[in-house]
Amino acid sequence: MFGAYRITASSPSRTARKTLVLDDNVAPIRKVIPIAPSPDKSPIAPPAGADAEMVSLYEAHKKIYPRSVSGFFSNWRWAMVFLTQLVYYGLPWVEWGQRQAVLFDLGARRFYIFGLVLYPQDFIYLTGILVISAFSLFLFTAVAGRLWCGYACPQTVYTEIFLWLEKKTEGDRSARMRRDAGPHNTEWLLRKSAKHFLWLVLAAWTGFTFVGYFTPIQELAAEFLQLRMGSWEVFWSIFYGFATYGNAGFMREQVCLHMCPYARFQSAMFDKDTLIVTYDEERGEPRGARSRKADVLALDLGACVNCSLCVQVCPTGIDIRDGLQYECIGCGACADVCDGVMDKMGYAPGLIKYSTQNAVNQNWTKTQTLRHVLRPRVLIYSAILGAVVIAMVVSLAMRTPFKVDVVRDRGMLARMVEAGRIENVYRLQIMNATEATQNFGIAVEGLPGLVVMSDKNVTIESTQARWVAVRVQAPPDAASPGSHSIYFVVTGQNGVGRVVEKSVFIIPR
Amino acid sequence: MSDFTSSFWSIYVAGITVVSILACLLLLWFSGKARAMTADDNTTGHVWDGDLREMNNPLPRWWAWLFVITIVFAFAYLALYPGLGTYAGALGWTQVGAHKAEVEAGERETAPLYAKFAAMKPEDIARDPQGQAIGERLFMNNCSQCHGSDARGAKGIPNLTDGDWLHGGMPDKIKETLTLGRVGNMPPMGAAVGTGEDVKNLANYVLSLSNSPNDSVRTALGKEKFVTCAACHGMDGKGNQALGAPNLTDDIWLHGFGENAIIAIVNNGKVNQMPAQTDRLNAGQIQVLASYVWGLSNNGVKPK
Numbered sequence: 001m002f003g004a005y006r007i008t009a010s011s012p013s014r015t016a017r018k019t020l021v022l023d024d025n026v027a028p029i030r031k032v033i034p035i036a037p038s039p040d041k042s043p044i045a046p047p048a049g050a051d052a053e054m055v056s057l058y059e060a061h062k063k064i065y066p067r068s069v070s071g072f073f074s075n076w077r078w079a080m081v082f083l084t085q086l087v088y089y090g091l092p093w094v095e096w097g098q099r100q101a102v103l104f105d106l107g108a109r110r111f112y113i114f115g116l117v118l119y120p121q122d123f124i125y126l127t128g129i130l131v132i133s134a135f136s137l138f139l140f141t142a143v144a145g146r147l148w149c150g151y152a153c154p155q156t157v158y159t160e161i162f163l164w165l166e167k168k169t170e171g172d173r174s175a176r177m178r179r180d181a182g183p184h185n186t187e188w189l190l191r192k193s194a195k196h197f198l199w200l201v202l203a204a205w206t207g208f209t210f211v212g213y214f215t216p217i218q219e220l221a222a223e224f225l226q227l228r229m230g231s232w233e234v235f236w237s238i239f240y241g242f243a244t245y246g247n248a249g250f251m252r253e254q255v256c257l258h259m260c261p262y263a264r265f266q267s268a269m270f271d272k273d274t275l276i277v278t279y280d281e282e283r284g285e286p287r288g289a290r291s292r293k294a295d296v297l298a299l300d301l302g303a304c305v306n307c308s309l310c311v312q313v314c315p316t317g318i319d320i321r322d323g324l325q326y327e328c329i330g331c332g333a334c335a336d337v338c339d340g341v342m343d344k345m346g347y348a349p350g351l352i353k354y355s356t357q358n359a360v361n362q363n364w365t366k367t368q369t370l371r372h373v374l375r376p377r378v379l380i381y382s383a384i385l386g387a388v389v390i391a392m393v394v395s396l397a398m399r400t401p402f403k404v405d406v407v408r409d410r411g412m413l414a415r416m417v418e419a420g421r422i423e424n425v426y427r428l429q430i431m432n433a434t435e436a437t438q439n440f441g442i443a444v445e446g447l448p449g450l451v452v453m454s455d456k457n458v459t460i461e462s463t464q465a466r467w468v469a470v471r472v473q474a475p476p477d478a479a480s481p482g483s484h485s486i487y488f489v490v491t492g493q494n495g496v497g498r499v500v501e502k503s504v505f506i507i508p509r
Numbered sequence: 510m511s512d513f514t515s516s517f518w519s520i521y522v523a524g525i526t527v528v529s530i531l532a533c534l535l536l537l538w539f540s541g542k543a544r545a546m547t548a549d550d551n552t553t554g555h556v557w558d559g560d561l562r563e564m565n566n567p568l569p570r571w572w573a574w575l576f577v578i579t580i581v582f583a584f585a586y587l588a589l590y591p592g593l594g595t596y597a598g599a600l601g602w603t604q605v606g607a608h609k610a611e612v613e614a615g616e617r618e619t620a621p622l623y624a625k626f627a628a629m630k631p632e633d634i635a636r637d638p639q640g641q642a643i644g645e646r647l648f649m650n651n652c653s654q655c656h657g658s659d660a661r662g663a664k665g666i667p668n669l670t671d672g673d674w675l676h677g678g679m680p681d682k683i684k685e686t687l688t689l690g691r692v693g694n695m696p697p698m699g700a701a702v703g704t705g706e707d708v709k710n711l712a713n714y715v716l717s718l719s720n721s722p723n724d725s726v727r728t729a730l731g732k733e734k735f736v737t738c739a740a741c742h743g744m745d746g747k748g749n750q751a752l753g754a755p756n757l758t759d760d761i762w763l764h765g766f767g768e769n770a771i772i773a774i775v776n777n778g779k780v781n782q783m784p785a786q787t788d789r790l791n792a793g794q795i796q797v798l799a800s801y802v803w804g805l806s807n808n809g810v811k812p813k
Contacts, residue, residue: 054542059567258569409658411666427649427658454659466642467649469658 063180064253066163067173067312071336073150080151081160089205092212097435100216110463116396117433117463121403128392135388137262139381141269143373144354145276146330149262155255156329158206158248159315162199169195173312199249200241207241253316256329263326272357273372277330279310279321279352280360287321292345303351307341310334310352320352400497402438402460404490405429409469414506420476423453424505430458430490431465438462439493442470446486447505449475457493474505481509519594526593530583537576616791623793626800631680634797635804644801647794651786652802660805665764665781672806673761677750684799690785693753697778701737710734712771718746719760 094101096114103112111118118125140147149156170176170191179188211233212220223229229237247255256263270276280303287304290296296303304321311319313333318325320334332354339349359369409425417423432438440458444450453471460466472486486505491498555563590598597603622643626634634640649658655666662668667675676682676691702708710731715738716723735746741754748756755763764774764781786795 052544054544055565055567057541057543057567058570058573060570254569254571258572409653411654412657412663415661415663425657425659425661467645467658469653469660471659471661 061254062317064315064317065173065176065312066315066333067309067337068163068167069313069333069337071339073332074336077151077156077160077331081157084152084154084157085161089209092209092217100218102213103216104214106214108463117401117435119403119431119433119465121431125392125396128388128395131388132385132392135381135385138269139378139385141266142271142274142377142381145270145274146262146266146328149256149329150331153329155247155252155260156315156331158244159252161202162248165198165202166195169198196249199245203241203245203248204237205241206244207237207239210240211237253327256316257327263329266326271375271377273369273375275354275356276324277320277328277332277335277352278355278357278360279304279323280350280355281321284321284351296347303342303345303347305341305345309337309341313337324357400492400499401433402440402490402492402496402499403429403431403433404488404499404501405431406488406501406503408503414508416508417473421473422476422478422505422507423471423473426470426472426488426503428468428470428488428490428501429465430460430468432460432463434496435462436494438496441491441493442468443489443491444470444472444486445489447474447478447484449478450486450505472505474507479505479507481507516595519596521594523594523596526587530580534577534580537573541573620793623791623797626797627793631684631796631800631803632807634800635807640797640800641804644797644804647790647798648801651790651798660802662763667763668761669802670805671761673756673759674750675748675755676753678803678806680799680803682750683802684795686783687786687790687795687799687802689787691753691783693779693781693783695774695779697776698737699776702734702775707731707734708772708775709768711738711775712768715746715757715771716768718758721760721766 091102092100096112099112101112101114105111109120111122137148166176170179179191182188208220208224209217214236215230215233220229220233223233251259284302284304286300286302287306288299288301289306290299290301310321311317311334313336314320315331315333316327316329318327320328335352335354338352342349342351356364356369356372358364358372364372405428407427407429409427412425415423428442430440438460440460442452442456442458444452451473453473454469458466458468470488483504483506486503488501488503489498490501551565553563553565557563587593587596588598589600590602592598626637626640626643629637629640634644648656648660652660656662656669657666660669661671667673672678674682675693676686699705699708702711710727711734712731713723713727714731714735717725717728735744738746741752742748742757743754746757748754755761762770764770764779790798
């Protein structure tokens with residue numbers, strides 16, 4: 001609720017004011033208080049002009065009306081919107097053999113990803129994916145700031161789509177602001193209804209697609225058309241759809257500002273060589289309106305024409321000219337719109353651009369900036385990321401497509417059978433992770449004369465798991481009384497490899 | 510809450526619950542405002558270390574509404590579900606009821622499957638791959654705890670794969686065993702047989718029935734004592750499945766092999782029990798399970 005920030009100590013020069021301040025910085029403070037230990041230990045006195053008053057610790061929501069924007073970064077964002085949504089909406093419809101290519105069958109606990117069939121026991125791969133995602137985020141953030149937020153995060157992507165629908169129905173920023181302020185007439189009703197209808201249709205489709213990753217989507221579509229979807233499927237479709245509608249239509253920047261942890265811990269991943277959206281204060285200030293025909297040199301003004309378009313397009317409602325702020329999601333909308341204005345004014349583009357703190361402060365060229373990409377932090381992140389990716393790929397490639405669990409029979413320790421031979425009973429769970437019926441051979445080793453007495457061949461159907469009771473016998477003189485390590489060797493007979501699992505053989509006294 | 514004989518504790522607990530929830534709401538209300546020194550630069554006016562200032566960055570108001578929603582949820586939950594003292598809740602939900610509903614739903618789901626097997630002969634179910642798979646799972650979940658994963662039993666627990674049956678091995682007999690359970694009762698017969706020597710002689714005779722190693726002199730002496738046993742085990746010692754009396758001639762020793770084991774059983778008797786499964790398994794499951802168990806010792810039987 002109460003953030004704190006430290007006013008940078010130095011002369012009130014431009015460079016100092018631009019120093020990265022990653023606390024809850026809202027506006028640069030022009031007044032500079034020098035750092036010096038205060039000898040005065042008396043109670044804190046409020047500064048002059050401060051008033052004691054009751055303040056609400058909760059703030060009414062101020063609606064942000066982002067102006068639509070086009071340009072280089074906007075095109076990139078739309079490319080990412082199409083790419084991510086093509087994958088999201090399209091993937092469940094892709095077929096692989098006789099089944100859906102990507103399907104997480106929670107009921108049967110089988111996870112199909114193209115050619116892979118994963119069991120819950122393969123959870124380690126999910127861990128691998130999460131580690132890779134985390135290190136990718138660290139790496140991209142260290143190099144290029146909040147790329148994820150600005151271009152690929154579902155919150156940004158769906159907000160972008162919803163804003164586009166809003167623009168189609170209600171018009172751009174100024175029209176929307178007028179309409180919200182103006183009379184609630186028939187046109188207001190029709191346009192608002194049209195917007196919410198389109199939003200809801202898209203949200204419902206999004207929710208339906210989400211469930212389509214867990215229930216075969218073609219069956220789900222048939223069930224939907226016949227109005228006989230299961231209750232959980234209906235619940236999750238509505239839940240996910242509602243979350244999409246609420247987050248992309250209403251919450252928008254509130255999600256980034258108050259709910260997402262990433263904005264708050266990004267300071268741990270940023271340094272002064274990280275790409276951020278920057279305003280070239282040296283070039284821009286002092287800002288001011290001027291005629292397009294006026295000679296900029298004669299005016300004693302910087303390049304910023306103070307048109308406020310950079311504030312109007314900002315999806316989180318900040319003024320990038322105040323420097324780096326935690327609210328900035330790095331979408332580059334202000335850079336796009338400012339380049340357009342600079343172009344109209346006949347000025348060079350890049351008053352607002354992606355650059356690094358060091359590059360701006362020290363006027364580096366592009367080559368110099370690029371050279372600073374390769375710094376220890378980036379190299380370490382890359383090395384770890386590369387290692388985890390290689391480990392994951394190798395382990396997937398060398399994976400044996402079946403698993404074996406060995407459990408000693410719970411009811412019986414050991415028994416003596418004919419001719420004094422010792423028998424132990426085990427239960428082997430064999431999990432077939434291929435989509436073909438497989439034959440498995442069961443053998444055992446570890447003690448002289450140890451043999452499998454029960455059926456040595458087991459057939460297990462595609463993607464099924466089966467518990468098999470296995471009797472193992474040892475000759476009377478095989479070993480001393482006690483517990484002995486033995487190994488079950490289960491061999492797939494269609495060249496699917498072998499699995500060795502350890503267990504113990506008990507010889508009674 | 511049946512432990513409480515007076516309704517005081519129920520009211521006490523319910524009261525504390527309601528008051529606590531309302532107190533949360535009051536806390537939210539009172540802590541939503543604060544007296545602060547405010548300057549025009551959006552700080553509270555507090556300055557530490559000469560340059561560290563505290564800002565006033567209020568949370569969005571919807572955040573407070575989320576808190577209110579949890580309180581509304583709490584009251585809705587307490588109205589619908591048991592949570593306030595002994596109040597049962599409008600939905601009448603209980604753990605037992607939830608479990609029963611789940612079991613019923615499961616049985617409804619598997620009913621068509623078992624209906625198919627109910628119409629089949631046990632001999633055919635034992636050969637049906639699906640019937641075998643279901644039977645195997647039922648056996649693993651319900652029988653293997655005593656009879657072992659391989660159904661070969663242990664001392665005191667019969668082997669189900671050897672074709673030797675105490676109470677009969679036809680499918681309907683197995684079904685009867687599963688449904689009603691069995692109690693095998695061998696009474697202490699030492700006194701009826703005679704002296705300790707007589708019992709020892711008898712034990713040797715019993716060993717001789719299955720051609721097991723025995724003392725031929727004692728066997729000859731013990732033969733006449735077997736009359737006491739013949740009432741149940743038959744004159745030839747081949748047992749009687751109607752009484753659950755084991756066959757003594759087949760070299761299968763449920764309670765241990767050898768002279769001493771036999772003497773102990775004759776002197777002390779033995780009560781052995783197979784528990785009834787009728788409360789745990791439904792008729793369809795018993796049908797499939799009985800067929801599976803029958804199939805364990807009749808794999809070679811050809812379809813008729």
